[in-house]
Amino acid sequence: MAAPVFILGGYQTDFKRNWAREGLEIMDMFRDTLEGGLAATKLDASEIETAHVGNFTAELFCNQGHLGGFFAAANPKLAGVPAGRHEGACASGSLAILGATAELEAGRYGLAAVLGIEIMRNVPGDQAAANIGPAAMWAGHECKDVRYPWPYMFSELIKEYDKRYGLKHEHLAEIAKVNFANAKRNPNAQTRNHTFTALSFAEDDEANPVIEGRIRKQDCGQVSDGAAVIFLANEEKASAYARKHGKKLEDIARIEGWGHRTNTIAYEPKIKASEGQTYVFPHVRGAITDAFRRAGIGSADDLSGIETHDCFTPTEYMAIDHFGITAPGQSWQAIEDGVIAADGRLPINPSGGLIGLGHPVGATGVRMVLDCAKQVTGTAGGYQVEGAKRFATLNIGGSTTTTVSFIVGKGH
Numbered sequence: 336m337a338a339p340v341f342i343l344g345g346y347q348t349d350f351k352r353n354w355a356r357e358g359l360e361i362m363d364m365f366r367d368t369l370e371g372g373l374a375a376t377k378l379d380a381s382e383i384e385t386a387h388v389g390n391f392t393a394e395l396f397c398n399q400g401h402l403g404g405f406f407a408a409a410n411p412k413l414a415g416v417p418a419g420r421h422e423g424a425c426a427s428g429s430l431a432i433l434g435a436t437a438e439l440e441a442g443r444y445g446l447a448a449v450l451g452i453e454i455m456r457n458v459p460g461d462q463a464a465a466n467i468g469p470a471a472m473w474a475g476h477e478c479k480d481v482r483y484p485w486p487y488m489f490s491e492l493i494k495e496y497d498k499r500y501g502l503k504h505e506h507l508a509e510i511a512k513v514n515f516a517n518a519k520r521n522p523n524a525q526t527r528n529h530t531f532t533a534l535s536f537a538e539d540d541e542a543n544p545v546i547e548g549r550i551r552k553q554d555c556g557q558v559s560d561g562a563a564v565i566f567l568a569n570e571e572k573a574s575a576y577a578r579k580h581g582k583k584l585e586d587i588a589r590i591e592g593w594g595h596r597t598n599t600i601a602y603e604p605k606i607k608a609s610e611g612q613t614y615v616f617p618h619v620r621g622a623i624t625d626a627f628r629r630a631g632i633g634s635a636d637d638l639s640g641i642e643t644h645d646c647f648t649p650t651e652y653m654a655i656d657h658f659g660i661t662a663p664g665q666s667w668q669a670i671e672d673g674v675i676a677a678d679g680r681l682p683i684n685p686s687g688g689l690i691g692l693g694h695p696v697g698a699t700g701v702r703m704v705l706d707c708a709k710q711v712t713g714t715a716g717g718y719q720v721e722g723a724k725r726f727a728t729l730n731i732g733g734s735t736t737t738t739v740s741f742i743v744g745k746g747h
Contacts, residue, residue, distance in 0.1 A: 341573035345565035350693030355457035389431035424732030428700025429739035451701035490548030500664030518691025525693035556689035585746025592630025
């Protein structure tokens with residue numbers, strides 16, 4: 336990192352809420368999240384110098400664009416503060432964070448608000464699938480005759496792993512089981528009250544029906560409403576904040592490293608390009624190792640845990656070997672050995688992830704970094720990883736078209 340960027344704190348909505356059923360709209364969610372974050376961090380809106388929002392499809396679900404203007408509408412003290420929106424499909428929130436950190440590192444501003452938001456439960460399921468499908472892939476060229484484009488796409492990833500290395504359903508099922516179990520400890524998780532039986536995760540067409548190809552119901556992340564906000568500061572502002580609130584600077588979470596890679600929008604060219612290479616997605620591995628390098632760490636062994644993109648179970652399966660937890664194609668070993676479990680050597684998605692906690696698309700990247708900050712400051716509550724020192728994120732948009740990874744730690 337060119338200069339340290341600190342995470343003063345933030346706020347997340349309850350991902351179980353259906354805002355449309357409550358008669359509420361996207362502005363209500365935006366305002367509640369911003370004000371919840373200011374209250375949680377004991378910041379005043381007048382202290383914010385720049386603002387960024389991550390969102391994917393507000394135009395399609397809410398007939399609403401131009402979200403940068405929501406900051407001043409939500410709080411009049413933010414009138415005149417520069418603000419803008421970032422879009423990168425499911426990585427939109429991470430792109431908003433990158434935009435804010437770049438401004439802080441450049442010395443343009445000292446304190447930034449980053450808010451990720453999405454409303455997706457205000458339309459029927461088929462319409463939601465249509466909204467988020469073509470818009471994040473090469474529209475008119477991919478999945479033209481597929482009812483559920485993204486389950487189909489990640490079923491293709493299962494097939495690719497199976498072809499190269501072999502892949503068993505029970506390993507993907509275990510990923511789902513871990514994430515749903517973790518979600519039960521998270522008071523903001525969409526599925527915290529869900530109940531399951533053994534058949535829920537089996538290849539049972541009634542209890543766990545096929546959605547597309549080899550993707551079954553429990554392999555899928557949730558369609559969610561939700562938002563998250565974090566407040567980022569340069570060292571000067573973070574030091575002043577620490578003094579004001581009786582903290583030590585070294586006890587405040589910080590972004591230690593980042594990686595950002597973008598590849599072609601279509602899935603098939605990426606797969607063809609990686610034929611004969613070590614990783615299925617070399618650019619995803621590159622984003623992760625870029626983050627490691629910038630954070631000054633050598634490998635995943637230097638992490639206490641990971642918040643990763645599990646829009647579907649094979650996405651997390653891919654993340655395991657791309658983080659270097661196992662050799663390529665051997666992610667099943669970490670699953671069988673319990674490495675990724677909440678009490679394992681390297682817990683993955685203690686929050687519940689996209690499968691258990693929920694996936695309001697534009698909010699996910701911001702929520703991941705917020706959860707990492709909670710972990711390293713010991714404030715994650717019921718899903719706290721004991722002794723957590725450093726956490727990583729992996730947030731992807733589309734078929735790994737946009738890939739962002741952050742390393743979050745605190746003074747060591």
